Amino acid sequence: MDKIAILCSGGDVSGMNPALKRFVEYAFARGMQPYFVYNGFEGLIDNKIVPASYPDVSGIITQGGTKIRSARSLRFKEPSYRAVAAENLKRLGIDKLVVMGGDGSFRGMEKFYSEHQIAFCGIPSTIDNDINGTDYCLGVDTALGVIKNAIDQLRDTASSFRRAFVIETMGRNCGYLALVSAITSGAEVCLVPEIPIDINEYKGCFQSQIAKGRDYFIAIVSEALENSEEIAAWFEKELGFESRVSVLGHTQRGGNPSVYDRFMAYRFVTYAIDAILEGKTHSVICYTQSHFEFKTIDEVALNPHRINEELLALGREQFAPSHCQM
Numbered sequence: 001m002d003k004i005a006i007l008c009s010g011g012d013v014s015g016m017n018p019a020l021k022r023f024v025e026y027a028f029a030r031g032m033q034p035y036f037v038y039n040g041f042e043g044l045i046d047n048k049i050v051p052a053s054y055p056d057v058s059g060i061i062t063q064g065g066t067k068i069r070s071a072r073s074l075r076f077k078e079p080s081y082r083a084v085a086a087e088n089l090k091r092l093g094i095d096k097l098v099v100m101g102g103d104g105s106f107r108g109m110e111k112f113y114s115e116h117q118i119a120f121c122g123i124p125s126t127i128d129n130d131i132n133g134t135d136y137c138l139g140v141d142t143a144l145g146v147i148k149n150a151i152d153q154l155r156d157t158a159s160s161f162r163r164a165f166v167i168e169t170m171g172r173n174c175g176y177l178a179l180v181s182a183i184t185s186g187a188e189v190c191l192v193p194e195i196p197i198d199i200n201e202y203k204g205c206f207q208s209q210i211a212k213g214r215d216y217f218i219a220i221v222s223e224a225l226e227n228s229e230e231i232a233a234w235f236e237k238e239l240g241f242e243s244r245v246s247v248l249g250h251t252q253r254g255g256n257p258s259v260y261d262r263f264m265a266y267r268f269v270t271y272a273i274d275a276i277l278e279g280k281t282h283s284v285i286c287y288t289q290s291h292f293e294f295k296t297i298d299e300v301a302l303n304p305h306r307i308n309e310e311l312l313a314l315g316r317e318q319f320a321p322s323h324c325q326m
Contacts, residue, residue, distance in 0.1 A: 001031065001032060001033045002031065002032045002033070002096070003032060003033045003034075003035060003092065003093050003094045003095075003096070004027055004032050004033075004034055004035065004094065004096040004097070004098065004273065004276065005034070005035035005036070005037050005049060005089070005094050005096070005097050005098070006019075006020065006023045006034070006035070006036060006037065006068075006097070006098040006099075006100070007036075007037035007040050007041070007043060007044065007068065007097065007098075007099055007100070008040055008066045008068060008069070008070040008100045008101065008125070009040040009041055009070060009071070009072070009073075009099060009100065009101035009102075009104075009105035009108075010040075010070060010072060010101045010102045010104065010105055010125075010126065011070070011102075011126060011127070011253060012064075012065045012066050012070045012253055013125050013126060013127050013137075013138055013139025013140075013142070013143070013253060013261075014064040014065070014139050014142035014143070014253070014254065014255050014256070014257040014258070014261055015125070015138040015139045015142060015257050015261035015262065015264065015265045016065065016066035016067075016070075016100055016125060016138070016139070016265070017057075017060040017061060017063045017064070017065065017066060017067055017257065018060075018061045018257055018261065018262040018265035018266065019100060019123065019125075019138065019265035019266075019268060019269050020036070020052075020057055020060065020066070020067055020068065021057040021060055021061050022265060022266045022269040022270065023052075023098060023269050023273070024052050024053065024054065024056065024057045025054070025057070026269060026270055026273055027273060028054075030273060030277060032096075032273075033051060034051070034052045035049055035050065035051055035052055035092070035094060036049070036050055036051075036052045036056070036067075036068045037049050037068065037097075038050070038068050038069055039068075039069050039070070039071045040069070040070050040071035040072070040073060040101075040105075041071065041073035041075075041076035041085065041105075041108065042071045042073045042075065042076070043068075043069075043071070044076070044085035044088060044089065045073070045075055045076065045081050045084050045085050045088070047088045049088060049089065049092060049094070061257070061262060062256055062257070063256075063257075064142070064253070064254040064255045064256060064257060065253075065254060066100075070101075073108075076108055076112075077108065079115065082111065082112050082115060082116070083115070083116070085112070086112070086115070086116035086118060089118060090116075094118075095117070095118055095119060096118070096119050096120070096276045097109070097118055097119070097120040097121075098120065098121055098122075098123065098269065098272045098273065098276070099120055099121070099122045099123065100122075100123045100125040100138065101122065101123075101125055101126075102124070102125070102126045102128075102130075102131055102137075103131050103132070103300060103301040104301075105122065106122045106284055106297055106300055106301045107297065107301045107302075109122060109282070109297075110282055110297040110301065113281065113282040117281075119276050119280075119281040119282065120276070120281075120282060121271075121272035121273075121275045121276050121280065121283055121284070121285055122272075122283070122284035122285070122297075122300070123138060123268045123269065123272055123284075123285060124136075124137040124138065124284065124285075124286065124287075124300075125137055125138040125139055126138075126139065127139045127140055127142075127143035127170060127177065127252055127253055128170065128171050128172050128174050128176065128177070129174065129176040129177070129305075130171070130172060130173065130174035130176065130305040131284075131300060131305055132299065132300055132301075132303045132304060132305040132306075133284065133286045133288070133295045133299050133300040133303075134284075134286035134287050134288060134300070135286075135287055135288050135289065135308065136264065136287045138261060138264055138265055138268060139253070139257075139261060140176075140177075140261075141258045141260040141261045141264075142255050142256075142257050142258045142261045143170075143177060143252045143253065143255075144177065144180060144181060144184075145255070145258055146248070146251055146252050146254070146255050147167075147169055147177060147181045147248060147252060148181065148184065148185060150167065150246070150248055150251070151167060151181060151185040151187070151218065151220070152185070154167060154218070154246055155185075155216070155218055158216040158217070158218060159215065159216045161216075161242065162215045162216060162241065162242065163216055163217075163241060163242050163243060163244055164216065164217040164218075164219065164232065164235035164236075164239070164241040164242070164243040164244075165216075165217070165218055165219070165243070165244050165245075165246060166219045166221055166228050166231045166232045166235070166243060166244070166245045166246070167187075167218065167219065167220050167221065167246045167248065168221050168222075168223050168228040168245065168246070168247045168248060169181060169220065169221070169222060169223065169248055169252065170223055170248070170249070170250075170252050170253075171192075171222045171223055171224055172223070172224060173193065173224050174193075174194075174222075174224065174305060174307065175192025175193050175194050175195070175222040175224060175307065176307055176311075177222070177252070178190060178191070178192050178220045178221060178222040179192050179194070179195075179222075179307065179311065179312075179315045180311070181220055182220035182315070182318075182319065183315065183318055185218065185220070186218075187218040187219060187220045187319075188202075188206075188217045188218055188219060189202065189217070189218070189219035189220065189221075189231075189319065190219075190220050190221075190315060190318070190319040191219065191220070191221045191222065191225055191227070191231065192221075192222045192224070192225070192315070193222060193224045193225060194306075194307050194312055194315075195312060195315050195316055195319070197319065197320075197321065198321075199231060199234050200234075200238075201321035201322075202321050202324055203238055203239070205321065205324030206239055206324070207239065209324075210239065216241075217235060217239075217241065219231055219235075223247075228245045228247065229245055232244065232245045264287070267292070268285055268287075271285045271292050272285050275294060280294060282297060283295065283296065283297075284297065284300045284301075286300065
């Protein structure tokens with residue numbers, strides 16, 4: 001019986017557990033023995049590689065995070081440790097891997113493949129949605145739902161106390177979460193690295209709104225800008241509004257996986273296993289323009305991700321200071 005393993009690398013996302021469930025079930029359906037690698041690349045090195053079965057994935061489809069845990073591995077960057085990882089796999093007769101992670105994980109796997117010929121397929125899995133070549137990464141929909149709920153709840157208290165709330169979303173160097181959340185929550189301000197805006201340009205418009213009765217503000221800021229406290233101070237100094245900063249942080253990674261993320265997990269894993277069995281040895285399964293396609297590691301991991309221009313245009317229009325309603 002052929003053997004295939006799966007691991008999670010980097011930040012966890014809701015959707016990984018549904019993917020693990022599909023991985024076990026589909027591997028058996030294709031006549032293979034599935035294996036779990038615990039603790040990501042660290043688990044490859046430490047030989048935390050164990051056979052998986054149906055009971056291992058029973059009930060996990062509703063859980064956020066990842067049952068097999070994840071990690072960031074500095075050791076895997078060293079050839080000597082990659083050799084140890086390869087030997088551990090080969091000793092078990094495993095020559096196929098599915099990897100859920102980001103572009104750094106895929107670059108590491110590309111080196112691993114070139115050195116030891118362990119075939120793999122990557123599944124983009126990051127709430128930042130910042131992997132080049134794919135319009136969607138596993139976990140994004142659930143994260144957006146968490147952010148939506150937080151903004152809706154903070155709006156209640158903002159309106160009750162005449163406050164300005166500056167809500168910081170995750171996103172590393174990408175403003176996708178902040179931009180989509182701001183558009184869909186009716187925020188007054190959205191600050192992301194892809195759309196440079198000087199907050200001072202809002203002053204006249206906001207003063208006019210306050211004179212007409214506005215009594216709270218919601219500003220969505222990407223963590224990439226590192227200026228949430230500065231924006232809160234601006235609301236207090238320039239507009240006289242008591243302000244609070246709410247950093248949503250790692251709450252965005254957790255939570256019951258949404259229907260969409262469960263469905264995408266099912267589809268990503270199915271394509272990944274089929275790809276390896278069909279002879280694709282080092283690819284990433286991407287979702288673009290509502291369909292799946294395979295791309296090379298160079299396309300995915302060696303080029304910067306750019307938010308869809310149509311979405312950026314919508315954000316520029318929605319949050320341009322010149323469009324602020326007096």
